[in-house]
Amino acid sequence: MDKDNTIFFEQIRPMRDEIDRIDSEILSLLARRQKQVEQVVALKKAHSMPVYHPAREEDLIYRLRSQAKTAGVDPDFLEDLYRVVLRQSRIKQTRKMELKGIRPGASVVIVGGAGQMGGLFARLFSRSGYQVRTLDREDWDRAGEICRDVDLALISVPIEKTPDIVAAIAPLLPADAVMADLTSIKKEPLAAMCRAHKGPVMGLHPLFGPTSGSLDKQIMVTCPGRDETACQWLVEQLGLWGAVIVRASAEEHDQVMEIVQALRHFATFCFGDFLYQRHIRLERTLEFSSPIYRLELGMVGRLFAQDSALYAEIIFATEERRKLLKEYIDSLSRHLEMLEKNDKPGFINQFNQVANWFGPFSEQAMRESTFIINKLIERF
Amino acid sequence: MDKDNTIFFEQIRPMRDEIDRIDSEILSLLARRQKQVEQVVALKKAHSMPVYHPAREEDLIYRLRSQAKTAGVDPDFLEDLYRVVLRQSRIKQTRKMELKGIRPGASVVIVGGAGQMGGLFARLFSRSGYQVRTLDREDWDRAGEICRDVDLALISVPIEKTPDIVAAIAPLLPADAVMADLTSIKKEPLAAMCRAHKGPVMGLHPLFGPTSGSLDKQIMVTCPGRDETACQWLVEQLGLWGAVIVRASAEEHDQVMEIVQALRHFATFCFGDFLYQRHIRLERTLEFSSPIYRLELGMVGRLFAQDSALYAEIIFATEERRKLLKEYIDSLSRHLEMLEKNDKPGFINQFNQVANWFGPFSEQAMRESTFIINKLIERF
Numbered sequence: 001m002d003k004d005n006t007i008f009f010e011q012i013r014p015m016r017d018e019i020d021r022i023d024s025e026i027l028s029l030l031a032r033r034q035k036q037v038e039q040v041v042a043l044k045k046a047h048s049m050p051v052y053h054p055a056r057e058e059d060l061i062y063r064l065r066s067q068a069k070t071a072g073v074d075p076d077f078l079e080d081l082y083r084v085v086l087r088q089s090r091i092k093q094t095r096k097m098e099l100k101g102i103r104p105g106a107s108v109v110i111v112g113g114a115g116q117m118g119g120l121f122a123r124l125f126s127r128s129g130y131q132v133r134t135l136d137r138e139d140w141d142r143a144g145e146i147c148r149d150v151d152l153a154l155i156s157v158p159i160e161k162t163p164d165i166v167a168a169i170a171p172l173l174p175a176d177a178v179m180a181d182l183t184s185i186k187k188e189p190l191a192a193m194c195r196a197h198k199g200p201v202m203g204l205h206p207l208f209g210p211t212s213g214s215l216d217k218q219i220m221v222t223c224p225g226r227d228e229t230a231c232q233w234l235v236e237q238l239g240l241w242g243a244v245i246v247r248a249s250a251e252e253h254d255q256v257m258e259i260v261q262a263l264r265h266f267a268t269f270c271f272g273d274f275l276y277q278r279h280i281r282l283e284r285t286l287e288f289s290s291p292i293y294r295l296e297l298g299m300v301g302r303l304f305a306q307d308s309a310l311y312a313e314i315i316f317a318t319e320e321r322r323k324l325l326k327e328y329i330d331s332l333s334r335h336l337e338m339l340e341k342n343d344k345p346g347f348i349n350q351f352n353q354v355a356n357w358f359g360p361f362s363e364q365a366m367r368e369s370t371f372i373i374n375k376l377i378e379r380f
Numbered sequence: 381m382d383k384d385n386t387i388f389f390e391q392i393r394p395m396r397d398e399i400d401r402i403d404s405e406i407l408s409l410l411a412r413r414q415k416q417v418e419q420v421v422a423l424k425k426a427h428s429m430p431v432y433h434p435a436r437e438e439d440l441i442y443r444l445r446s447q448a449k450t451a452g453v454d455p456d457f458l459e460d461l462y463r464v465v466l467r468q469s470r471i472k473q474t475r476k477m478e479l480k481g482i483r484p485g486a487s488v489v490i491v492g493g494a495g496q497m498g499g500l501f502a503r504l505f506s507r508s509g510y511q512v513r514t515l516d517r518e519d520w521d522r523a524g525e526i527c528r529d530v531d532l533a534l535i536s537v538p539i540e541k542t543p544d545i546v547a548a549i550a551p552l553l554p555a556d557a558v559m560a561d562l563t564s565i566k567k568e569p570l571a572a573m574c575r576a577h578k579g580p581v582m583g584l585h586p587l588f589g590p591t592s593g594s595l596d597k598q599i600m601v602t603c604p605g606r607d608e609t610a611c612q613w614l615v616e617q618l619g620l621w622g623a624v625i626v627r628a629s630a631e632e633h634d635q636v637m638e639i640v641q642a643l644r645h646f647a648t649f650c651f652g653d654f655l656y657q658r659h660i661r662l663e664r665t666l667e668f669s670s671p672i673y674r675l676e677l678g679m680v681g682r683l684f685a686q687d688s689a690l691y692a693e694i695i696f697a698t699e700e701r702r703k704l705l706k707e708y709i710d711s712l713s714r715h716l717e718m719l720e721k722n723d724k725p726g727f728i729n730q731f732n733q734v735a736n737w738f739g740p741f742s743e744q745a746m747r748e749s750t751f752i753i754n755k756l757i758e759r760f
Contacts, residue, residue, distance in 0.1 A: 008427045015420050022413045023444060026406055027458065031451040033402045040395045047388040055667055064403060071411040077468040078407065084464055088457040207670045221668060246667050256668045259660050264676060269731065271647050274711045276734040280639050282741055287626055288636045290587045290599060294748075296644060296679060299672070301745030304738045308731035312724045322719045329716055331654045332709045339702045339709075344692045351649065351688035354656040358684045361662055365681030368674075 030085070037089045048235060053244065057086050062364055090217075102237045104129030106151040111135045111169060116210035117182055118156035124215070124241055135169075147172035152234060155181040155193075159313055163192040170196035178231050180204050184257065185317050186223045186250035194225050201225030202234065203250055205257075206243075216242030223250045254318070261314050262321045263328060265303060269311070272300045292369065410465075417469050437466050482617045484509030486531040491515045491549060496590035497562055498536035504595070504621055515549075527552035532614060535561040535573075539693050543572040550576035558611050560584050564641065565697045566603045566630035574605050581605030582614065583630055585637075586623075589686075596622035603630045634698070641694050642701045643708060645683060649691070652680045672749065 064082055065075040108125045112118040113134025126132045135146050147153065153173055157165050162183050170193075173179065179197040182204050183189045190203040203223035212218060220243040222235055239245055248256070275282070286294060303311070316322060338346050355362060444462055445455040488505045492498040493514025506512045513526050527533065533553055537545050542563050550573075553559065559577040562584050563569045570583040583603035592598060600623040602615055619625055628636070655662070666674060683691070696702065718726050735742060 005427075008423070012420060012423055015416055015423070019413060019416050019420070020440075020443075022409050022416065023440070023462075024447065026409050026413075027444065027447055027451055027453065029402050029406050029409070030458070030461075031453050033399060033406075034453060036395055036399050036402065040392060040399070043388070043391055043395065047385075049388060053667070055663065060403070063400075064407065067404065067407055071407055073407065073411050073414060074468065077464070078410070080468075081410075081461060081464045082403075084457070084461045088454065088460075207668065219668065219670065248668070252664075253668070256665050259655070260665050260668055260673050263654075264673065267647070267651050269727075269734075270712050270715065272734050272738065273715075273730060274643075274708050275639070276737045277711055279737075282738075285636050285640050288587065288599065288601060288628070288633070288640055292679070292682075293640050293644065295675075298745035298749045299676060299679075301738050301742040302749045304731070304735035305742035305746040308728045308735065311731060312727050315727065316719075316722055316724050322722065326716060326719050328654050329712045329719075331657060332650050332712055335650065335653075336706060336709055339696075339706050342696055342702065344696050347649075347692045347695065348688045350653060351684070351691060354649075354652050355684040355688065357656045357659075358652065358662070358681050362681040362685035365678035366685040369678045369682045 033085075034089070048232060048239075048245075058364060058368075060086075062360070099128055100240055101128035101130060102233045102240060103151065105131065107131040107133065107149060108152045108154060109133045109135055109147055109150045110154045110156060111165060112156035115156055117206065118154075120210045120213070121154060121156065121182075128237070128241075143169070144172050149174060150177050152178045152180065155179070155183075155189075159183045159185060159189070159317065162189045166192045167196045173197060173199070175199045176230070178202060178234055179225075180231070180234060182206060184261065184314060186221075186253045188318075190223055190225045190250045200227035200230035202228070202231040203253075204238075205253065214242065217244060218242070219244045219246055221246045221248055221253055223248060223253055225250075254320075258321050258324050262317065263324060265311055266315050266325050266328070268300050268303045269315075272304055275300070413465075414469075440466075480620055481505075481508035481510060482613050482620060483531065485511065487511040487513065487529060488532045488534060489513045489515055489527055489530045490534045490536055491545060492536035495536055497586065498534075500590045500593070501534060501536065501562075508617070508621075523549070524552050529554060530557050532558045532560065535559070535563075535569075538689075539563045539565060539569070539697060542569045546572045547576045553577060553579070555579045556610070558582060558614055559605075560611070560614060562586060564637065564694055566601075566633045568698075570603055570605045570630045580607035580610035582608070582611040583633075584618075585633065594622065597624060598622070599624045599626055601626045601628055601633055603628060603633055605630075634700075638701050638704050642697070643704060645691055646695050646705050646708070648680055648683045649695070652684055655680070 061079055061082055064078055068075040068078040108130045110118045110122050110125075110132065111134075113122045113132075114136040118134065122132050122134055133146050133150070135143060139146060147169065150173060153169055155162060155166060155169070162181055166179070166181070166189070170179065176199050177197075178200045179193050180202045181189045181193060184205055186203040186205060190201065193201045193203070202225055203221075205221040205223070206215075206218065207221065208215075208218040215238065220238050222238075222245055224231070224247070235245060282297065286297065289297070315325070337343070338350075358365075441459055441462055444458055448455040448458040488510045490498045490502050490505075490512065491514075493502045493512075494516040498514065502512050502514055513530070515523060515526050519526060527549065530553060533549055535542060535546060535549070542561055546559070546561070546569070550559065556579050557577075558580045559573050560582045561569045561573060564585055566583040566585060570581065573581045573583070582605055583601075585601040585603070586595075587599040587601065588595075595618065600618050602618075602625055604611070604627070615625060662677065666677065669677070695705070717723070718730075738745075
């Protein structure tokens with residue numbers, strides 16, 4: 001080793017030692033963080049709160065990014081790093097959960113068990129050690145026998161049939177059996193269940209399709225109907241299967257779904273319908289398109305690859321929904337004048353008001369969708 | 381909020397605060413680590429040592445893995461994390477892209493070079509060895525000098541100013557200089573350039589924002605104006621920077637953009653505006669949301685994170701566009717009756733017609749968006 005090298009190694013050693021010390025400190029902080037997260041999870045479980053929530057993670061990332069800027073650390077780098085940290089806490093929280101049964105041996109009847117969603121739940125309950133029976137149209141003459149002594153009746157039939165089926169099933173159930181449904185609106189089905197059944201009642205709305213094959217990280221809305229304590233095991237079971245539980249009143253649920261489902265799907269339907277009316281050459285527009293247009297057009301195309309009857313049910317579910325959608329059309333019509341008069345300043349003013357209202361969500365959306373766009377660019 | 385919730389939030393707050401403190405400490409350690417690495421790199425450079433050494437990285441990973449086991453932290457997780465940390469130091473060390481120039485030494489004047497998009501092109505041309513001059517409002521009295529002997533004048537100013545600026549610049553340019561613009565409509569600006577300048581003319585439309593920081597895999601529409609051969613070097617340069625070139629007539633470009641930009645952004649604006657009018661609680665709807673809703677709402681939020689004047693320009697660009705948008709509103713109004721009459725079969729019929737027209741695109745969209753959804757689930 002020549003002299004210059006010797007000097008170099010003498011100089012670099014304390015720097016490397018310092019890096020090693022920093023790394024050890026980071027490691028012990030990560031260990032402390034892990035313990036703290038375990039405590040939070042234990043507390044959440046004790047209170048039957050969902051263990052994992054995307055919104056809280058996004059808040060955390062948002063805060064860390066701005067702290068990173070102040071500290072002179074690249075915020076994208078810090079975000080990448082914390083995605084790894086957060087994924088790790090999630091894995092630790094949901095591992096070994098899939099199969100465990102909260103009440104193995106208990107009897108579950110799935111009404112509409114031959115349907116796709118019913119089938120998914122039949123498989124899950126079975127695998128977790130429950131006695132699963134299914135009740136479909138052709139089993140109706142044995143319904144009394146099938147429902148005898150069940151601990152849970154899970155109604156998985158189309159919305160419009162739910163009230164009648166609930167009324168027919170309820171008298172066959174033990175008084176302490178839990179009755180729950182899976183429809184995408186909650187006010188009326190929950191009221192129907194509470195009228196018909198005198199025992200514990202809970203409304204469920206799985207925000208995912210049966211093709212997902214699992215409940216892992218999928219959102220399940222729970223709407224308490226009657227005797228929430230007696231329904232608790234069911235909620236815990238859903239959580240153990242990995243579902244993110246969101247608890248809401250049936251009224252709040254239906255209001256939120258007016259936006260999340262009805263308005264959104266209707267707006268997408270209208271957009272696709274207009275493209276069809278004008279016979280736009282989609283392939284050519286895609287050649288001119290940024291990845292984000294491809295993605296947006298993909299969202300429209302995706303809707304039309306699915307079942308029209310399902311979307312008709314969602315959009316026409318209630319009088320309130322149809323009213324909301326009419327108001328949506330009215331709100332568009334109010335922009336006609338702006339277009340007529342070429343009123344750019346009016347548009348800018350309105351745009352800025354909306355932007356101001358969206359607030360920090362917009363920035364977050366910008367970052368998230370940029371991440372997605374990069375994924376798309378990588379892939380295509 | 382009920383009592384149980386109150387207790388829960390009182391208990392969880394100190395735990396979350398502790399996690400936040402730990403995260404702040406980790407961040408400041410990362411900042412210290414970064415400084416230390418910078419010192420090491422400076423020392424290595426002074427001694428002409430290679431800045432990056434795979435063996436040292438592997439040693440470090442090896443040591444950290446065994447420390448992790450002792451600390452009760454999953455070693456695979458720690459390795460994942462440190463791969464991110466080490467990649468970041470490598471990136472910081474090897475940045476400075478190679479940007480080959482097609483005509484290094486050629487002179488480029490960027491009119492509106494102080495703007496974001498102009499600035500991006502100024503940086504790219506500079507790094508590739510061009511002589512870059514910028515011309516902004518305050519340079520106007522030196523315009524003749526700045527434009528002297530340039531090989532390319534790239535006009536990067538708002539659409540409505542483009543014709544006047546083109547007319548003012550053209551007489552200052554050599555007859556064989558290429559004149560090109562970057563506006564998002566092409567018919568009128570291209571005509572204006574061809575009228576004012578007698579040499580080579582090309583319309584460009586970058587289908588990406590200046591924040592992308594690079595042209596890599598981004599789409600650039602080129603619309604030939606005059607003497608396409610003389611403009612070829614510019615097109616090749618854009619290609620070398622990684623841009624995907626789409627060639628179209630100005631007429632076709634503008635028609636496609638009516639859909640890809642004006643209709644799409646207007647529809648998104650209307651959707652966001654309606655959410656604002658109703659003061660929808662976005663955060664709460666997100667808690668109820670599937671990843672695809674998060675993505676779709678993100679697309680809306682993304683629009684409002686951007687410049688209102690830019691979108692006003694896009695939407696109000698031409699009479700034809702405003703006409704198209706009015707027709708869009710009319711087409712929505714035709715659905716009012718369907719909602720009024722609760723006409724589910726009518727909806728299903730219309731839905732199926734559109735689905736049929738979308739055809740195989742829908743299936744493809746379903747596949748692609750499922751890929752994206754999985755990416756989102758991985759990430760959140």
